[in-house]
Amino acid sequence: MHKFANPTQFMRIANAIYPWVAGICVLLFAAAIPIALMFSPPDYQQGETVRIMYIHVSSAWLMMMIYGIIAANSAMFLIWRHPMANLVARASAPMGAVFCALALITGMLWGQPMWGTFWVWDARLTSTLILFFLYIGYIALADAFEDSERGDKAAAILALVGSVNVPIIHFSVEWWNTLHQPSIIKASKEGVDSSVHSSILLPLFLMMGAFTMFYFALLVLRLRSELLAAKIRNARLSQIAGHSAAQPAE
Amino acid sequence: MAFENFAAFIDMGGYAAWVWTAYGLATVALVGMLVVSRRTLKARTREFEEMKANRK
Numbered sequence: 001m002h003k004f005a006n007p008t009q010f011m012r013i014a015n016a017i018y019p020w021v022a023g024i025c026v027l028l029f030a031a032a033i034p035i036a037l038m039f040s041p042p043d044y045q046q047g048e049t050v051r052i053m054y055i056h057v058s059s060a061w062l063m064m065m066i067y068g069i070i071a072a073n074s075a076m077f078l079i080w081r082h083p084m085a086n087l088v089a090r091a092s093a094p095m096g097a098v099f100c101a102l103a104l105i106t107g108m109l110w111g112q113p114m115w116g117t118f119w120v121w122d123a124r125l126t127s128t129l130i131l132f133f134l135y136i137g138y139i140a141l142a143d144a145f146e147d148s149e150r151g152d153k154a155a156a157i158l159a160l161v162g163s164v165n166v167p168i169i170h171f172s173v174e175w176w177n178t179l180h181q182p183s184i185i186k187a188s189k190e191g192v193d194s195s196v197h198s199s200i201l202l203p204l205f206l207m208m209g210a211f212t213m214f215y216f217a218l219l220v221l222r223l224r225s226e227l228l229a230a231k232i233r234n235a236r237l238s239q240i241a242g243h244s245a246a247q248p249a250e
Numbered sequence: 251m252a253f254e255n256f257a258a259f260i261d262m263g264g265y266a267a268w269v270w271t272a273y274g275l276a277t278v279a280l281v282g283m284l285v286v287s288r289r290t291l292k293a294r295t296r297e298f299e300e301m302k303a304n305r306k
Contacts, residue, residue, distance in 0.1 A: 037273070038259065041252050048263035055276045095283060102279050106272045113268050214280060221287045228294040235301055 005082035007227055018220045025213035032206035040203045052110040054203050058211040059103035063131060064166060066096035066215065070138065071163040074156035086152050087230075089159065090142055091222035095215055097135035104128060115179055123172035124180040127165055134162040148233075 004010050036054040043050035070092050076085035107125070108118040119125060142155035173182045184196045185204075253259040262269040 038251060038253065042263060047265060049265045049268055051262070051269050052272045055272060059276070098279050098283055102276060105275055109268045109272045109275075113265055218283060218287050221291050225287070225291045225294050228291075228298045232294070232298055232301060235305075 002080070002082075005076075005080065005084050007084050007087075010084045011223065011227065014220045014223060018217065021213050021220070022217040025210055025217050028206055028210035028213060032203055032210050036203040036207055041199055043200070046114055049110055049113050050200065052106055053200075054207045056103060056106040056110055057204060058207045059099045059106060060128070061208050062211050062215055063096055063100040063103050063128075063135075064169065065212070066092050066099065067131060067134070067159075067163070067166055070096065070159050071166070074159040077152070078156050078160070083230075086156065087223055087226040088219070089138075089156065090152070091219055091226050092215075093135055093138050093142070093155075095218060095222075097132065097139065099211075099215075100128065100132045100135055104132060111179075120179050122178040122180060123176040124169065124178055127169045127172055130165055131162075131169060134158070134165060137162075 004013070032054070036051055040051070042048045070089045073085040073089040073092075076082050077089065104125075107128075111120075112118050138155045138159055141158055142151050145151035145154070172178065173180050185201075260266060
C-alpha cells in the first residue's frame with residue numbers, strides 16, 4: 001500500500017492501465033446504451049420509465065463509490081500524509097458532485113411520472129441531497145486557503161466526518177418507510193441475489209460498469225493534471241525563493 | 251427489440267420527455283466532464299512545458 005504513495009510509482013501503474021480502462025469503458029457503453037434504450041423490456045408497472053433507472057442507479061452507485069474513495073484517501077492523507085492520496089481525493093470530488101447531481105435530477109425525472117412528484121423530503125432523497133452539499137463543501141474547502149495544505153487538511157476532515165452519511169443513504173430505504181423503492185440488488189454469501197429479471201439486470205450492470213470505468217479513466221487524466229499543477233506551483237515557489245535570495249530589493 | 255417501430259421508440263410509451271431528458275442530461279454531464287478534464291490537462295501540460303523552456 002505504502003509504495004503507491006510515491007507519485008512516480010503510482011502514475012506508472014495508472015498510466016499503464018489507462019488504455020485498458022478507457023477501452024473497456026467504450027465497449028461497455030457500446031453494449032449498455034442500445035440494450036438499456038432499445039432491447040430491454042419495459043417494466044410491467046413503470047413502463048418505459050424504467051429505462052431512467054439504468055442511469056439513475058449507475059449515477060447513485062458512482063456518487064457513493066467516489067465518496068468512499070474520497071473518505072478512504074482522506075484518512076490515508078491525514079494519517080500517513082500521503083500526497084498521492086490527497087490528489088486522488090481532490091481529483092475525484094468534482095466528478096462525485098456531478099454524479100450526485102445526476103442521480104438527484106434523474107431521480108426527479110423518474111419521480112414525477114411515477115410518484116406524481118419531483119421531490120419528497122424522505123430519508124433517501126434528503127440524505128442524498130446532504131451528500132451533494134458535502135461534495136460542494138469539500139471542493140470549496142480544499143481551495144479556500146492561501147496555504148493549500150491547510151485547505152487539503154480541512155477538506156479531508158470534512159470528508160471523514162461526512163462519511164457517516166454514506167451508510168445512512170444506503171440503509172435509508174430499509175430503516176425508514178419511504179416513497180423510494182428498496183434496493184433491487186442484494187449481495188449475500190451465495191452471490192448476488194435479485195428480485196429483478198435478468199433482462200433488466202443485464203443493462204443495469206453494463207451501465208454501472210461503464211460509469212465505473214469512465215470514472216477511473218477520467219481519474220487518471222485528472223491526476224496527471226493535479227501532478228502538473230503541483231510541479232508548476234513548486235517550481236514557482238522555488239523560483240521566488242531563489243530570486244529573493246539573489247536580489248533582496250528591486 | 252422492445253419497440254414496434256422508430257416512432258414508438260422515440261415516444262417511449264408516452265414518457266418521451268422524462269426518458270430522453272434523463273439520457274440527454276447524463277450525456278451532457280459525462281461528455282462535459284471528459285471535455286473539461288482533457289482541456290485542463292492540455293492547458294497544464296502547455297504551461298509546464300513553457301515553464302521548462304523559459305528556465306533553460
